[in-house]
Amino acid sequence: MQRVTLMTNIKIAPSILAADHARLNEEIKAVLDAGADYIHVDVMDGLFVPNHSLSVQAVRDIRDAFPAAFLDVHLMIVEPMKEVEAYARAGASHITVHLEADTPENIARALGIVRGRGVRTGLSIKPATPASALEGWLEDLDMVLVMTVEPGFGAQKFMADQMDKVTAVRRMLDGANPDCDVEVDGGIKPDTAPIALAAGANVLVAGSAVYGSGDYAAVMRELRGEAR
Ligand code: DX5
Numbered sequence: 001m002q003r004v005t006l007m008t009n010i011k012i013a014p015s016i017l018a019a020d021h022a023r024l025n026e027e028i029k030a031v032l033d034a035g036a037d038y039i040h041v042d043v044m045d046g047l048f049v050p051n052h053s054l055s056v057q058a059v060r061d062i063r064d065a066f067p068a069a070f071l072d073v074h075l076m077i078v079e080p081m082k083e084v085e086a087y088a089r090a091g092a093s094h095i096t097v098h099l100e101a102d103t104p105e106n107i108a109r110a111l112g113i114v115r116g117r118g119v120r121t122g123l124s125i126k127p128a129t130p131a132s133a134l135e136g137w138l139e140d141l142d143m144v145l146v147m148t149v150e151p152g153f154g155a156q157k158f159m160a161d162q163m164d165k166v167t168a169v170r171r172m173l174d175g176a177n178p179d180c181d182v183e184v185d186g187g188i189k190p191d192t193a194p195i196a197l198a199a200g201a202n203v204l205v206a207g208s209a210v211y212g213s214g215d216y217a218a219v220m221r222e223l224r225g226e227a228r
């Protein structure tokens with residue numbers, strides 16, 4: 001029964017990391033027009049991950065251009081406590097921080113700041129972090145993000161070995177916080193999306209699968225499991 005409920009609540013979150021940044025507004029408008037639920041904004045600081053990407057200014061600019069868009073901001077940065085306020089002010093709809101990015105006390109502070117600004121909260125774990133690390137965190141979250149690649153780069157191979165973790169997280173949430181979403185990020189394509197959905201994910205981040213496709217609407221329908 002739970003599975004049926006979840007399948008009606010599938011959200012597609014194109015990652016603009018894979019978009020053409022010289023035409024970023026056009027690229028965002030195109031996926032929104034094609035049915036994207038969220039715009040996934042990857043923020044990388046070169047420390048938490050060995051790559052740099054978008055920052056506060058990008059979130060502000062996207063918010064200005066798209067006042068109604070749901071901006072799903074994925075912070076792959078160390079000490080997110082110091083930055084979340086700025087991302088909330090810039091217009092994030094949702095902010096996900098990584099459990100591995102600071103001490104538990106400081107991660108709790110970061111989430112508290114986000115919540116205090118009325119912004120939705122997410123907590124993410126990297127592939128090497130077990131589901132059990134989330135014990136004690138789940139009650140107040142709006143989303144758990146289970147990484148299905150090592151964070152840092154787009155277009156990597158989907159890690160199917162993370163699916164047991166997705167199922168474990170979904171089961172933990174069914175007890176602790178049933179309304180909380182489970183997002184997967186990395187290597188999500190029409191052939192891997194059904195695996196992630198069956199495991200219990202309901203929010204699918206897809207960068208290269210969407211932006212690398214010639215037909216954004218068709219690929220998002222495929223990711224949802226709808227016929228082309
Ligand atoms: C990776 C990022 C992802 C990335 C996904 O660290 O968090 O959001 O953009 O890219 P694809 O869908 O191409 O694997």
Ligand code: ZN
Pocket residue numbers: 015040041042074185205
């Ligand atoms: Zn991401």
